[in-house]
Amino acid sequence: MSVVARQSFKYSIIGYLGFLLGTVSAIWIFPRDLVFYGKLRYILPAAQMLMPIVVFGLSYSNVYFFGRVQKDGKHQNLLSLSLLGVLVNFLIFMIGFFAFFFLFPEFQKELELWNMKRLILPMILVLSLSAVFNRYLSNFKRIVVPNIFENLFPKIANLTAFCLFFFIGFPEKVSYAFFFGVFVLGLLGYVFYTNRIEKIKPDFSTNYIKKDHFWKEILNYSFYGFLGNLGSFLALNISNYMIGEKLSFEENGIYSTVFSIVQLISIPAMGLYNISAPIISKHFAENTIKELDDYYKKTSLSLFFLGLVLFSCIVVGYPYLTDFMPKSGKSLLEAQPLIWVVGFALLFELATGFNSHIISMSKYYRFNIFVMLFLAVLTTTLNFYFINNTTLGILGIAISYAVSLTVFNLLKIVFNFFMFKVSPFTIEMLYSILLTTLAVSLAIILPDFSNSFFNLVYKPTLVLLVFFLGNYFMKIYPLDKFLNKDFIKSIFKF
Numbered sequence: 001m002s003v004v005a006r007q008s009f010k011y012s013i014i015g016y017l018g019f020l021l022g023t024v025s026a027i028w029i030f031p032r033d034l035v036f037y038g039k040l041r042y043i044l045p046a047a048q049m050l051m052p053i054v055v056f057g058l059s060y061s062n063v064y065f066f067g068r069v070q071k072d073g074k075h076q077n078l079l080s081l082s083l084l085g086v087l088v089n090f091l092i093f094m095i096g097f098f099a100f101f102f103l104f105p106e107f108q109k110e111l112e113l114w115n116m117k118r119l120i121l122p123m124i125l126v127l128s129l130s131a132v133f134n135r136y137l138s139n140f141k142r143i144v145v146p147n148i149f150e151n152l153f154p155k156i157a158n159l160t161a162f163c164l165f166f167f168i169g170f171p172e173k174v175s176y177a178f179f180f181g182v183f184v185l186g187l188l189g190y191v192f193y194t195n196r197i198e199k200i201k202p203d204f205s206t207n208y209i210k211k212d213h214f215w216k217e218i219l220n221y222s223f224y225g226f227l228g229n230l231g232s233f234l235a236l237n238i239s240n241y242m243i244g245e246k247l248s249f250e251e252n253g254i255y256s257t258v259f260s261i262v263q264l265i266s267i268p269a270m271g272l273y274n275i276s277a278p279i280i281s282k283h284f285a286e287n288t289i290k291e292l293d294d295y296y297k298k299t300s301l302s303l304f305f306l307g308l309v310l311f312s313c314i315v316v317g318y319p320y321l322t323d324f325m326p327k328s329g330k331s332l333l334e335a336q337p338l339i340w341v342v343g344f345a346l347l348f349e350l351a352t353g354f355n356s357h358i359i360s361m362s363k364y365y366r367f368n369i370f371v372m373l374f375l376a377v378l379t380t381t382l383n384f385y386f387i388n389n390t391t392l393g394i395l396g397i398a399i400s401y402a403v404s405l406t407v408f409n410l411l412k413i414v415f416n417f418f419m420f421k422v423s424p425f426t427i428e429m430l431y432s433i434l435l436t437t438l439a440v441s442l443a444i445i446l447p448d449f450s451n452s453f454f455n456l457v458y459k460p461t462l463v464l465l466v467f468f469l470g471n472y473f474m475k476i477y478p479l480d481k482f483l484n485k486d487f488i489k490s491i492f493k494f
């Protein structure tokens with residue numbers, strides 16, 4: 001088994017394990033105290049949202065220029081200077097941060113960001129340094145261990161801090177210290193693992209990057225990386241940040257819990273996007289756009305169909321699932337409309353497939369950066385509007401997210417169609433929607449039983465049965481390719 005295949009397989013295992021841990025915690029653990037969970041879900045997004053300012057795209061430069069600097073034996077020089085650059089940027093950021101709050105003291109009372117600065121500011125530095133090591137390690141085709149630090153550790157931090165606070169009775173500050181400690185441990189893990197791959201030899205000399213004004217190339221590329229990273233982190237984290245600032249930590253906990261549940265429909269996309277990148281690149285290199293269009297349609301249908309199956313099971317089972325959520329079941333049941341709003345947006349994203357990857361693998365890769373910034377601005381603007389001009393609360397935030405994500409994907413679909421003549425949509429998608437409508441309607445119309453557990457099992461099972469029979473006669477999705485001995489054996493064959 002090749003290094004890439006081995007790493008990809010392990011990467012997927014870690015990804016699903018992290019997703020499972022986060023989902024189980026969100027359903028049965030965190031609802032016990034949504035206020036404290038809401039605080040945890042405020043701290044990390046706030047730090048991640050500000051982190052790109054400190055990193056300034058230097059992490060991406062360690063990937064883009066790696067081949068060039070490694071040839072000259074200066075890859076560790078670039079790594080060392082990038083880490084130094086992060087430290088300098090952090091000091092500048094700290095000066096700007098405190099200057100802002102002292103020049104405008106009224107914000108010290110209004111913003112939770114100021115109240116939690118003792119935790120959020122160090123978190124920004126730790127995350128920034130970790131980001132540089134994460135990207136640097138990808139040059140050695142090592143993605144599994146970094147994935148543990150990047151995706152699994154935050155879930156462990158949330159779960160550990162929550163359990164220490166709620167079940168053991170530790171004070172909030174002590175629980176926060178453990179929360180932060182997990183990320184520090186992750187950074188130390190990055191350093192140790194990097195040193196294991198190749199012994200770290202700090203080199204802060206500037207002679208190499210001064211030659212032929214190489215530093216200008218690094219800053220130019222880093223700036224584009226900064227813009228893309230800033231847009232991405234803002235778009236992903238602004239909702240949790242604004243709910244915590246403008247609404248309440250309890251509502252932030254509710255929003256995060258519902259979002260974690262509905263994100264289950266994105267499971268089919270977890271591995272496919274990474275696998276598809278080299279295939280797309282190959283089609284562009286060989287100019288086989290017709291084949292790319294066929295592949296685009298097939299994968300988009302697969303993601304959309306499987307997403308619809310999962311979504312249907314979630315929406316018909318969610319009301320009964322809340323009966324098993326301690327203390328907060330009523331609040332989470334009232335938040336059921338969020339499942340539909342966010343779910344529709346995520347389903348449309350699945351239907352559009354790997355549209356971002358098509359753009360990224362083309363000469364128009366910069367378009368992704370600008371459209372990501374547009375997404376961040378649109379999401380922030382809509383969030384402000386719904387919070388300040390409506391009484392919808394977190395439902396307004398969900399609508400904001402759904403509208404922004406849909407517009408974001410529409411822009412990329414239109415761009416890909418006019419530039420490359422490729423589209424993800426097929427008539428089978430319409431058949432899938434009709435089948436979903438039938439399955440969900442039937443499950444809702446049929447009577448409920450007094451036992452919530454029985455309802456939780458029988459209604460999603462009914463949905464699966466309708467999908468299976470409907471697909472058998474309509475031939476929407478080729479299940480026969482997957483429900484056979486050879487395919488099942490191939491999953492476990494190394």
